[in-house]
Structures are given as C-alpha cells and as structure tokens.
Amino acid sequence: MLPASPRNGHRSDGPVILLEHIHKTYHAGEVEVHALRGVSLEVEAGDFVAIMGASGSGKSTLMNLLGCLDHPTKGTYRLNGLDVSGLTKDERADIRNRYVGFVFQGFNLLPRTSALENVEVPLLYSGVPRKERDRRASEVLAMLGLGDRLLSMPNQLSGGQQQRVAIARSLINRPAIVLADEPTGNLDSRTSIEVMEVFQRLNDEQRITMLLVTHEQDIAHYAKRIIVIKDGRIQSDSPMTARRDARKEFASLPPELEDEE
Amino acid sequence: MNPLVIIRIAFRALNKNKLRSTLTMLGIIIGVGAVIAMVSIGQGAQSTIQDQIASIGQNMLFIRPGSSNQGGMRFGAGSVSTLTADDVEAIRRECSAVRYASPGVRASVQVVFGNLNWSTSVQGVNQDLPEIRKWTVESGEFFTEVDIRTAARVVVLGKTVVLNLFPGTDPVGQVIRIRNLPFRVLGVMATRGQNQMGDDQDDTIIMPYTTAQRKLLSITHINFAMVSAVSPASTFTAEQQITELLRQRHRIKPNQEDDFTVRNLTDVADAAEETNSIMTRLLGSVAGVSLLVGGIGIMNIMLVSVTERTREIGIRMAVGARSGHIRLQFLTESVVLSLLGGLMGVGFGIGISIIISRLLGWPTLVSPASIAVSFLFSGTVGILFGYYPARKAAGLDPIEALRYE
Ligand SMILES: Nc1ncnc2c1ncn2[C@@H]1O[C@H](COP(=O)(O)OP(=O)(O)OP(=O)(O)O)[C@@H](O)[C@H]1O
Numbered sequence: 001m002l003p004a005s006p007r008n009g010h011r012s013d014g015p016v017i018l019l020e021h022i023h024k025t026y027h028a029g030e031v032e033v034h035a036l037r038g039v040s041l042e043v044e045a046g047d048f049v050a051i052m053g054a055s056g057s058g059k060s061t062l063m064n065l066l067g068c069l070d071h072p073t074k075g076t077y078r079l080n081g082l083d084v085s086g087l088t089k090d091e092r093a094d095i096r097n098r099y100v101g102f103v104f105q106g107f108n109l110l111p112r113t114s115a116l117e118n119v120e121v122p123l124l125y126s127g128v129p130r131k132e133r134d135r136r137a138s139e140v141l142a143m144l145g146l147g148d149r150l151l152s153m154p155n156q157l158s159g160g161q162q163q164r165v166a167i168a169r170s171l172i173n174r175p176a177i178v179l180a181d182e183p184t185g186n187l188d189s190r191t192s193i194e195v196m197e198v199f200q201r202l203n204d205e206q207r208i209t210m211l212l213v214t215h216e217q218d219i220a221h222y223a224k225r226i227i228v229i230k231d232g233r234i235q236s237d238s239p240m241t242a243r244r245d246a247r248k249e250f251a252s253l254p255p256e257l258e259d260e261e
Numbered sequence: 262m263n264p265l266v267i268i269r270i271a272f273r274a275l276n277k278n279k280l281r282s283t284l285t286m287l288g289i290i291i292g293v294g295a296v297i298a299m300v301s302i303g304q305g306a307q308s309t310i311q312d313q314i315a316s317i318g319q320n321m322l323f324i325r326p327g328s329s330n331q332g333g334m335r336f337g338a339g340s341v342s343t344l345t346a347d348d349v350e351a352i353r354r355e356c357s358a359v360r361y362a363s364p365g366v367r368a369s370v371q372v373v374f375g376n377l378n379w380s381t382s383v384q385g386v387n388q389d390l391p392e393i394r395k396w397t398v399e400s401g402e403f404f405t406e407v408d409i410r411t412a413a414r415v416v417v418l419g420k421t422v423v424l425n426l427f428p429g430t431d432p433v434g435q436v437i438r439i440r441n442l443p444f445r446v447l448g449v450m451a452t453r454g455q456n457q458m459g460d461d462q463d464d465t466i467i468m469p470y471t472t473a474q475r476k477l478l479s480i481t482h483i484n485f486a487m488v489s490a491v492s493p494a495s496t497f498t499a500e501q502q503i504t505e506l507l508r509q510r511h512r513i514k515p516n517q518e519d520d521f522t523v524r525n526l527t528d529v530a531d532a533a534e535e536t537n538s539i540m541t542r543l544l545g546s547v548a549g550v551s552l553l554v555g556g557i558g559i560m561n562i563m564l565v566s567v568t569e570r571t572r573e574i575g576i577r578m579a580v581g582a583r584s585g586h587i588r589l590q591f592l593t594e595s596v597v598l599s600l601l602g603g604l605m606g607v608g609f610g611i612g613i614s615i616i617i618s619r620l621l622g623w624p625t626l627v628s629p630a631s632i633a634v635s636f637l638f639s640g641t642v643g644i645l646f647g648y649y650p651a652r653k654a655a656g657l658d659p660i661e662a663l664r665y666e
C-alpha cells in the first residue's frame with residue numbers, strides 16, 4: 001500500500017502547487033496564441049480539483065505546465081516547494097518521474113505490453129530493481145482491482161480496466177500530484193463512475209492530490225473544488241457543494257455484468 | 262538506468278516485429294557473411310602458398326639458362342644451351358653458401374608397363390634432389406652417384422605414375438619401358454600433391470640427369486638447376502656467389518647481361534602473396550560495401566520505427582524518461598539488430614566458406630581476426646546508422662508525441 005501523506009520528498013508545510021502569474025504563449029507561425037494569461041493558483045495537499053472550461057480555454061495547457069511537460073513563458077511555478085519554472089528538459093523529466101502522475105483521455109498504455117509492465121515503466125527510469133518493480137506494480141494493480149489481470153495486454157482489457165492500469169501507472173512512484181486530462185472522455189457513464197470511485201478512494205484514503213480536467217458537470221461534482229477557466233484566465237474557483245460519492249452511486253447501480261472479461 | 266533493462270527493452274521491441282527485424286538484419290547478415298567468406302578464400306590461398314613454399318624449402322634457388330629479359334619463360338629443352346652440369350658441379354664445389362645442387366633435365370615421355378601406358382614427364386636430376394626439394398622416398402630407394410656416373414637406366418616414380426601403371430601392385434624392382442628402352446624401378450616418392458600452379462607434382466618420373474641427357478634426349482646441356490643454400494638466411498649470398506661464378510665461367514664481360522637467371526623462391530612467394538592480398542582486399546571491400554547497404558537498411562527501418570512509435574516515446578517521456586534514455590533505447594535497438602545480424606552473418610560466412618571448399622575444392626581459412634573485424638564493423642554500422650534515428654526520437658517534444666495519431 002502507498003504510505004499516507006506526507007509523501008516521498010513532500011514538504012508538508014505550504015501548498016503542493018503554487019502558481020504565480022503564469023503566462024503561456026504559443027507561436028504558431030506569425031500568430032501568437034496566448035493560451036494562459038496570468039494564472040495564479042494554490043493547491044493544498046490532499047485537495048481534489050476539477051478544472052472546467054470551454055474548448056480552447058487553456059485547460060490542457062495548464063495541465064501540461066503543472067505536469068512539467070512544458071515550461072511557462074512567464075511566471076513561477078512551485079511544485080512541492082521547489083521552483084520548477086526554469087528547469088532544463090532533463091530536470092523536468094526527473095520531476096515528472098518522481099512527483100507527477102498522468103492519466104490521459106486515451107489511456108496511453110504501451111501496446112502489446114502487459115498491464116504489469118505498463119505500470120512498471122516509470123520505475124525503469126528511476127532505477128528500481130526488477131524484483132521491487134514487480135512487487136510494487138502488482139500491489140498497486142491489486143489495489144485497483146486488477147490483481148488477476150497482471151499479465152493481460154491492453155487490447156485484452158476493457159476501457160475501464162485500461163484506465164485503471166493507467167491510474168496504477170500514475171501512482172507507482174508515489175507522486176505528489178496526479179493530473180488527469182479528461183480521464184472519462186472515452187468511457188461510458190457507468191465506467192466513468194467506476195473510475196471516479198478510484199480517484200475518490202485514492203484521494204480520501206491516501207490523500208493523493210488530484211487535478212482533473214473534464215467537460216462534464218456531473219464528473220466535476222466528484223471533486224472537492226471546481227475551477228473554471230475562460231480565455232486563459234481563472235474565471236471562478238469555488239469549493240464543491242453537494243459533492244457526489246462515487247462508491248455509493250456505484251453500489252446502487254443496477255447489477256450488470258461489469259466488463260466483458 | 263540499468264543497461265540490462267535497456268537491452269531487454271530493445272530485444273522486446275525487435276521481437277514484436279520479428280519479420281521486419283529479420284529482413285533488416287538480412288542486409289548485415291549478407292554483408293558480414295560475404296566479408297567472412299571472401300576473406301577466407303583469400304587467406305586460404307595465401308596460407309596454401311606459404312605451406313608450399315615451406316615444404317619446397319625456403320632456401321631453394323632455381324637457375325635457368327637465358328637472361329630474365331630475353332625469352333622470359335622459355336623452358337623447352339634445347340631452347341638455350343648455355344647451362345651445363347659442369348656449371349652445377351662448380352657451384353656445388355665453390356660457392357660456400359650452397360649446400361646442395363642438382364642439374365635438371367626435362368622430357369615428355371610415354372611410359373609402358375605390361376599392357377598399360379601413361380604419358381608423363383621425366384625429370385633428370387642428381388642424388389641431391391630429395392634434400393633440395395625436401396621430398397622423401399616412400400618405398401625402395403633413390404639412385405646414387407654411381408648411377409649418375411654410369412648413366413644407369415633406373416627410375417624413381419611419382420605416386421600418380423604408380424597409380425596408373427601399377428594399380429594394386431608394388432612397382433619396386435619392376436622394369437618399365439620408356440621410348441622402347443627398359444628402366445628398372447628403384448623406388449617410389451612420397452605423395453606431394455599440387456604445386457601453386459595447380460600441376461600434379463606426383464605425375465613424374467625421376468631418373469639420373471645423365472641418363473635423361475644421353476639415353477632420351479641426346480643433349481649435353483641441362484634445362485635448369487636447383488640449388489639449396491645452407492640456410493634460408495643465406496639464399497641471398499648464395500644467389501650472389503652463383504651469379505659471380507657463372508658470369509666468370511661463361512666469360513661474360515662486365516657490361517654484358519647474364520646468360521642465366523637465378524630465382525629465389527621467396528621472390529615467387531612474395532609475388533604470389535602480393536597478388537593474393539590485393540585480391541583479398543578487393544573482395545573485402547566489395548563485401549564492405551554490402552555491409553554499408555545493410556547499415557542503410559537499418560537506418561531506414563529505425564526511422565520508420567521512430568515515427569510509428571512516436572506515441573510510445575511520448576508516454577515514456579511523460580512518465581520520466583530523459584532524452585538520453587530514449588536515445589539509448591533506440592541506439593541499443595539498432596546495435597542489437599546489427600550485432601545480431603553480424604553474429605548470424607559470421608555463421609553464414611563460415612557456412613559459405615565450408616561449402617566453397619567442399620564444392621570447388623578451394624582452400625579456405627576463416628581467421629578469428631576476420632570474425633572480430635566484421636563483428637566490430639557491424640557494431641559500428643549499428644551505431645553510425647542508428648544514431649540519427651535515435652537522435653530524432655530523443656529530440657521529440659513529449660506533448661506533441663503524446664498527441665501523435
Ligand atoms: N502547441 C501549440 N501551438 C500553438 N497553439 C497551441 C498549442 N497548444 C495549444 N495551443 C492553443 O492554445 C489554446 C489553448 O489550448 P488547450 O489545448 O489548452 O485548450 P483546452 O482548454 O485543453 O481545450 P479542449 O477542451 O478542446 O481540450 C488553444 O487556442 C490552442 O489552439
């Protein structure tokens with residue numbers, strides 16, 4: 001099981017994420033696209049943030065910056081108290097490896113590679129020996145209810161199962177934050193609830209800090225806090241009232257054959 | 262990152278595309294196979310020549326009448342009659358660097374025994390021949406000085422002649438007929454095989470040179486002489502002493518050319534070896550070109566592979582792979598491809614050279630050096646041609662790579 005917070009290398013004082021006046025400008029030929037225009041944001045450890053907004057408002061751009069896949073044009077970003085806005089490409093790779101977990105809309109698993117090995121990929125780049133890789137990956141997969149599918153290939157798994165493998169991969173290095181960009185975008189409503197149940201459980205039981213981009217109002221209602229972005233700026237930032245509980249909803253769903261196994 | 266992990270990832274990636282990997286390796290396999298086979302043929306020929314030189318005797322010298330400029334290789338009996346048995350006797354007596362010397366007379370003859378006959382050549386020599394040519398008598402005995410003085414009608418047979426005239430019987434003591442004259446068989450020489458020209462050295466009859474001169478050819482000169490220096494190191498001294506002595510005996514004025522030619526076997530060997538090493542290099546470079554083509558094949562496939570696996574690269578980068586990791590992964594893949602191809606190519610080349618030596622009867626020699634060199638070369642090909650695709654993979658932007666369809 002993952003240890004409870006404070007997480008590995010995580011300073012328990014201060015916010016996990018601290019954005020100050022972040023700008024991101026893309027140069028598409030002659031045109032300048034101001035994808036983010038001064039975003040400031042604080043996220044405490046154990047928070048669960050839903051990010052919403054119209055298409056092209058800058059949500060994915062923000063997630064890429066938060067995940068150190070990209071660097072801001074202007075402004076500072078402190079992750080875990082560490083200023084990561086001016087890091088080199090390799091340093092950002094190391095930060096992603098240690099502190100960030102990604103969950104994508106399209107799952108992004110390596111094809112023809114078993115669930116176990118997919119989950120182990122981040123550990124390859126942090127030099128964890130094989131035995132420990134296997135042990136940790138099968139633990140996390142078991143925690144997500146895939147203990148009996150360790151050697152299944154992605155094309156042998158349902159969408160919900162594939163996304164759970166991807167979640168397991170995002171958790172394997174005990175990250176400070178997990179970033180999910182439209183994780184339920186490719187899933188039906190039942191499987192979406194299943195995935196949200198996993199996120200809520202991880203957030204509640206292990207205080208994993210979650211940030212989630214979604215277009216769906218009802219998915220956002222599983223979070224604790226909702227941020228709306230418009231034209232590269234934060235339009236609103238409010239705590240979630242009437243939060244949904246995925247576990248209860250899932251239990252009350254009509255019993256149905258869960259997946260085509 | 263553990264190198265074993267990288268190698269395992271590379272093997273797995275190649276394993277997922279077995280057919281493509283094999284076809285890609287084919288270029289290297291053929292290239293390395295060709296290098297190994299070609300070089301083995303060249304080196305086989307070279308070592309055969311060296312063996313023959315060693316078996317003939319490195320301290321041996323050939324003398325023939327006529328200058329090296331005039332007439333070139335005129336060996337026929339009677340063409341030039343300036344060399345005599347007395348010259349050879351003088352060489353033997355007076356040149357301190359010479360240990361053995363034998364006159365040589367040649368004739369083509371028909372030999373008859375019972376109802377069998379055989380065309381072969383006669384060599385008229387003296388009793389020193391076995392020493393000079395390092396050629397032993399297998400059964401019976403060689404003729405003596407007395408036989409030479411008396412021009413006795415005695416012969417020693419080469420193995421091929423024995424096989425053709427005496428199938429299944431012992432020739433020693435029998436009498437054969439050459440040009441209607443009876444000759445008694447004294448002995449049989451040991452098997453010698455082919456010389457570097459491909460002639461069967463065992464297809465010969467050896468007799469006293471005096472006998473050949475008087476009974477067969479009616480001449481007083483000789484066709485050539487064979488000399489053995491006291492040691493391989495003294496062949497050059499022997500050559501000088503012989504030249505001086507023969508010029509003096511033939512009364513050649515200082516501004517005149519020699520009327521004889523002394524040849525040293527090491528010269529012959531050197532010339533043969535040089536031709537051979539030129540051939541080896543030529544064959545080797547042809548093979549090297551095919552190795553290059555194999556390398557281009559690897560580069561091509563690696564570039565395709567990088568494009569196909571753009572998303573995989575994006576995923577790996579997102580979860581923490583540095584550019585260096587990605588570069589190493591793809592570089593390892595191409596090196597594994599080329600080294601594996603090299604390994605199979607070595608096997609293929611050895612197989613080819615075995616087949617060549619079986620089917621064509623050419624001597625081949627697969628040297629560890631040629632294996633090591635072509636293995637090294639194929640590894641280098643993998644690095645050189647894998648570097649650009651690997652760099653391309655490592656230079657990808659993770660966000661773009663993740664979005665790639
Ligand atoms: N690499 C890029 N080069 C140029 N412009 C870009 C690039 N990436 C994003 N943009 C632009 O930046 C703006 C914000 O894009 P972003 O992907 O963050 O939007 P989004 O909120 O995630 O939209 P969606 O809901 O459709 O995913 C858009 O106008 C987009 O065209």
Ligand SMILES: [Mg+2]
Nearest residue numbers: 059060061181
């Ligand atoms: Mg987006």
